[in-house]
Amino acid sequence: MTSLKILTLIGIVGTLIFGMLLPCDSPTQKKAKPRILVSSDIGGTDPDDFQSMIHLLMYSDLFQIEGLVSSPFGNGRIRNILDMLDLYEKDLPELKPQFPNLTHPDSLRAVCKQGTKLEAPYKGYDTATEGSEWIIKCAKNTTDQPLWVLVWGGLEDLAQALHDAPEIEKNIRVYWIGGPNKKWSINAYAYIAKNHPNLWMIEANATYRGWFMDSESPPKFKGKSYYNNFIQGRGALGKNFKNHYNGEIKMGDTPSLAYLMNGDPNNPMGESWGGSFTPIKYSARTIFQGNSSKNDSVAAYAELEWRFKGPDLNFPQDSTCFTLEISNQSWPGYHLGNGIYGVRYSSKKPETGSYVTKSSIPELDGQKGQFVSTTPWPGKATPDDYPLGSNWYSDRSSPDLFIQEQQGAKTISKHREAFLSDWAKRWQSINK
Known part of the structure; x- marks a missing residue:
């Protein structure tokens, strides 16, 4: 083997060894930006x-x-x-x-x-x-x-x-x-x-x-x-x-x-x-058939849904039929079909909430109730929960x-x- 080839081989080996010794966070190994x-x-x-x-x-x-x-x-x-x-x-x-x-x-x-x-x-x-x-x-x-x-x-x-x-x-x-x-x-x-x-x-x-x-x-x-x-x-x-x-x-x-x-x-x-x-x-969810009371304990941050019975009226899809008011804030309620009306809410923290509904439909106007939301989230599993993946x-x-x-x-x-x-x-x- 000629001296030139020997020197070249030594250079290659040295480069490989140096590369192996570089730390994982070396600047030469830049991570892709997210x-x-x-x-x-x-x-x-x-x-x-x-x-x-x-x-x-x-x-x-x-x-x-x-x-x-x-x-x-x-x-x-x-x-x-x-x-x-x-x-x-x-x-x-x-x-x-x-x-x-x-x-x-x-x-x-x-x-x-x-x-x-x-x-x-x-x-x-x-x-x-x-x-x-x-x-x-x-x-x-x-x-x-x-x-x-x-x-x-x-x-x-x-x-x-x-x-x-x-x-x-x-x-x-x-x-x-x-x-x-x-x-x-x-x-x-x-x-x-x-x-x-x-x-x-x-x-x-x-x-x-x-x-x-x-x-x-x-x-x-x-x-x-x-x-x-x-x-x-x-x-x-x-x-x-x-x-x-x-x-x-x-x-x-x-x-x-x-x-x-x-x-x-x-x-x-x-x-x-x-x-x-x-x-x-699972993601916590509770469906109330009618009004809830302060005896109803739910997980904070859970999806709460109230469903009320009313007349089977022909409302345009996704049009608001009533509102649910909690702490001077309102959430829209909808006709789900067959005379069933629903509205969703989620508490942003543990709270004792009180609500009232407002609507031009008599059966949906003035519905009142309470609930108590507690931590930790997502709380005890219920049949209404959404199952989640891994x-x-x-x-x-x-x-x-x-x-x-x-x-x-x-x-x-x-x-x-x-x-x-x-x-x-x-x-x-x-x-x-």
């Missing part, structure tokens, strides 16, 4: 989505952002997302030197879509929207990565997409901020739980609250202190942040993003900035993981100092 699509009710009934959108934009270098869908409760529209992108563009020149891979605003504007503007009727879906069609398009993209659908509000556009293209179920993973959103989105939720029990789903009804329940945080992170210490005076985004909750950290939807930032997203039972979850085999996860029920009445919240709050410290470094790159 593919995400965010469905947000920004501009709707809760201003915390503006805070979460600011956070998302400042970390856009960590993700392949394939969709920003406006799915509002209330007056929110795609314009609210575009307004935040305008602010982000103003601060980008200062963020870029330290975080050069932040996504260009025009790339994000191109994937902004308008979703549904109304809650789903009783059947759980209605008509396709630009947002639901974009979910389908992204989910069908040929790739070996799942599409993470991060739902910050209602499930309407996701339910519509699954109805119109059920085959996308296997291509997506969902992290949903439930709780209050489940209350408003109960018909869409019922459709998904019944028809897509094998969906890969994290249903965070209470865990997410650990993001803003700051009882265990250092003083500099409590209340408005974080804003005063790290955000105030920093660029267009920092100025806007003050407009939402007066600068006090809420960002209740951000755990869905943080789940992909720290920890193994393939293992919901592990540790993560976005919480730790447990598999659930990849549906929700809040951990261990008592030591509660913060007050919020189930599983400590699985996020324990990381609060770490993730807020990390975010503070990004804010510091924007000059005062």
Whole structure:
């Protein structure tokens, strides 16, 4: 063997040995950025989505952002997302030197879509929207990565997409901020739980609250202190942040993003900035034939449905025939056929609820009752429950993981100092 061949062989062997010695997290072995699509009710009934959108934009270098869908409760529209992108563009020149891979605003504007503007009727879906069609398009993209659908509000556009293209179920993973959103989105939720029990789903009804329940945080992170210490005076985004909750950290939807930032997203039972979850085999559901009373105990976050008898009238499908009022809020009721009328509701926390119905139909007007919802969710199994597959996860029920009445919240709050410290470094790159 010639000396040249020997030297070449030594070089090849040395390269192979060096490659074997590289650590698993070596920069030469870059992990693919998670593919995400965010469905947000920004501009709707809760201003915390503006805070979460600011956070998302400042970390856009960590993700392949394939969709920003406006799915509002209330007056929110795609314009609210575009307004935040305008602010982000103003601060980008200062963020870029330290975080050069932040996504260009025009790339994000191109994937902004308008979703549904109304809650789903009783059947759980209605008509396709630009947002639901974009979910389908992204989910069908040929790739070996799942599409993470991060739902910050209602499930309407996701339910519509699954109805119109059920085959996308296997291509997506969902992290949903439930709780209050489940209350408003109960018909869409019922459709998904019944028809897509094998969906890969994290249903965070209470865990997410650990993001803003700051009882265990250092003083500099409590209340408005974080804003005063790290955000105030920093660029267009920092100025806007003050407009939402007066600068006090809420960002209740951000755990869905943080789940992909720290920890193994393939293992919901592990540790993560976005919480730790447990598999659930059923989604709690109770059907009342007529009125309920305070002797009726149900699981918090469960689907509650009241069915009343009335005249067999010829109402157009999915038209509201009566309303159910609880705590000065109303839910639409529908004619299910054969003189049976139904309405769904879900409590966003443990509560003793009282309701009354209102309708121009005498038999449906003035129906009254109560119920008591308790933790832990999903509670004791009942025949009405929706059976679920092996990849549906929700809040951990261990008592030591509660913060007050919020189930599983400590699985996020324990990381609060770490993730807020990390975010503070990004804010510091924007000059005062």
